[in-house]
Amino acid sequence: MKTPLTPLEPVLRALQLYGERVALRAGDAALRYTDLSDRTARLITLLRRTNLLPGEHVLLISPNTPDALLAFLAVPLAGGVIVPLNPAFTDEALAFLAGHADPRVALVDATCQARVGETLRQLGIPVITLGGDGTFEQWLARTPPAPLKLPAALDEDAPISVNYTSGTTSDPKGVMVTHRNAYINLSNLLYHLNLRPGSVYLHALPLAHGNGWGSAWAVTAAGGTHVMLPAASTAHVRRALMSQGITHLFASPAILTPLADPAAPLSLPRPVRLLVAGTTPPPRLLSSLRAQGFEVLHGYGLTETSAVLTISEPEPDAPGDARTLARQGHPMVFGGQVRVVSEGGEPVPHDGFTPGEIVIRSNQVMKGYYKNRAATRRALEGGWLHTGDLAVVHTDGRMDILDRAGDLLNLGGQAVSSAQIEAALYRHPSVHEAVVVAGRGGEEEWAVAFVTLHPGAGVVAEELLRFCAPHLPGHALPRRIQVVQDLPKTASGKVLKHVLRSRARERAAPAGAAGKIPG
CATH class of the missing domain: 3.40.50.12780 (ANL, N-terminal domain)
Structure with missing residues (x-):
């Protein structure tokens, strides 16, 4: 016998098996698995009332909230494909990708409504607003629950989600993750992370980023508890780690x-x-x-x-x-x-x-x-x-x-990895973050390092260069080190190297200055 591989099957098992266990905590609010099961079933009905057909896309634009997690369960169980867009994308990117994704319906958190509401109205896409003034709660309360079961004729090779790798509008890359893909990912997480009933997972990572690296389905399948944060700031993460009984974190x-x-x-x-x-x-x-x-x-x-x-x-x-x-x-x-x-x-x-x-x-x-x-x-x-x-x-x-x-940097005719130079900088106890990119003048290329420091550190660029000298060959030493307050980053926390390259080339190094830092 062969049945489709999908993370929905172990998710359904958890919804049925772990009724009185705490499924989710957000601030002072807590949901048991029986509550999560009921809300999931009601949202399935609500989605189907929008005439959602099997395989059609459902847009999700929301920070990490209980309702956003609910969408990751209900949308695929209703037969749809979830398309989570990161609210950290620009307004222009959200508007473009909302059209590119061809959604049948959109789930939009009230905090994001003003950013995309007009675009979705022009596209003729019905919107279900999450959070806010309680309208969503009233809709759920008035909506009968659907039977919780796998969608009919589910194909394991059909997408369960479309995840855009960035907010770019020039070459949009919406990654189609299949039910089979997500099932294997879930299996790996259960094995290597030892997720079990009683595990308490802290959502510091955006659910919109790779489905929270699969945590939306894996933690639920394990019978664990999701802990949602109002924001993934250092203070919120630190407080939760110290007070919420956290056992697992992806970051x-x-x-x-x-x-x-x-x-x-x-x-x-x-x-x-x-x-x-x-x-x-x-x-x-x-x-x-x-x-x-x-x-x-x-x-x-x-x-x-x-x-x-x-x-x-x-x-x-x-x-x-x-x-x-x-x-x-x-x-x-x-x-x-x-x-x-x-x-x-x-x-x-x-x-x-x-x-x-x-x-x-x-x-x-x-x-x-x-x-x-x-x-x-x-x-x-x-x-x-x-x-x-x-x-x-x-x-x-x-x-x-x-x-x-x-x-890769071409320094003195030799290929040098920026990571090797960054590793030398990270040896210094004052360095918080270090990123190395190429500066260029004519045909010549040199290394430029951008560094942030730990609070209270007073090290200067010249000292960092002297520190690196014993750990790197001469041709790999940075031509310039810039100590900055912060680094430009994407919504998922990756450094925007193209921005740093532009900064590096705004100030050309003088000829013959290899290994020196201009004053």
Whole structure:
């Protein structure tokens, strides 16, 4: 017998099995699984009354709220495809993607209504407003619950979500994640994160970002408790970790770095299993987090791989080796095949030196980009997902990302990874964040570093350069180091390197100034 693989099946099991357990907490409010089940069933009816047909898209524009989590359950159970847009996108991007996604209906939080309401009205898309003045609650109360069951004729290879990788309007990439993709992702999270009934998961990561890396369905399937935050600020995250009995957290280094600030040390009341992903974390950050009581796992993946696909875990015989933990590790237990290959497509040797591109063949790899066949063909050429990430492989088989393919620097005629220069800067105890990009003058290219400091640190650029000198070859030393208050970032916390490149080129370095910092 063969039945479709979908995360909805274990979600339905949890809704039926864990009735009196707490499913969700937000501030002083709490929902049991029986409440979540009832609200899900009523929203299914409400969605179907908009004439939603199987496979049609439902837009979700909302911060992390209980209603947003409800949408991740109800929309696919109603037969729809959820399209979560990050409220941190610009108004222009939200308006463009709202049209590009071809939704049948939109679920919009009241706080976002003014930003997209006129666009949705012009597109003729009916809107269900979440939160706000209580209208949504009244609608649910008056709506009879639908039977909670899998949609008829569910196809595991049909999309369960469309996730836009950014707010760009020039080459929109709406990643079509299938039911099968999401099921495998859920299975990996349950295994590696040890999610169980009684787990308490803190939503510091936007649900709109890769479906919260799969947490929307995985935590529910496990019978865990979702803890929602009014905002993912450092203060809110810190307060929740100290007072809410949190056992699990997924987060990027951008969220975690302030928690490891030596000026405001955090000591957890209980161990928290932490999945770090998004960008490569500095080993020093991982060491600090572990000292605070986090059980750290380091993951790697893309929206195109249904979020996290590989995992790096502490070695039993070297649990304190943060440098090894900072590598991208091995495929998760159901992660499939992950290779680092040369330009000719051959696997690179496991020498920790020879770079290649990461390519992936996995049940977690997307179906393709919505309405973007050209980008889909490029990404999935030859039956492998081409990530554009450059890495080496160490003798233990762990991948170690160097850079994006377009981010290698050509310094003195030699290819240098920006990550290697950043690693040298991170050795300095005053450095909070470090990003290196290329400056250019004519045919010459040099490294420019942008650095933020820990509160109270008074180090200057000249001192940082002297500090780096013993750790880098002369041609790889930054030509200029700029100490800044903050770094430009995307909605998901990734640094906008193209903005920093523009800043780096606004001020050309003088000829012959290699290794020096202009005053």
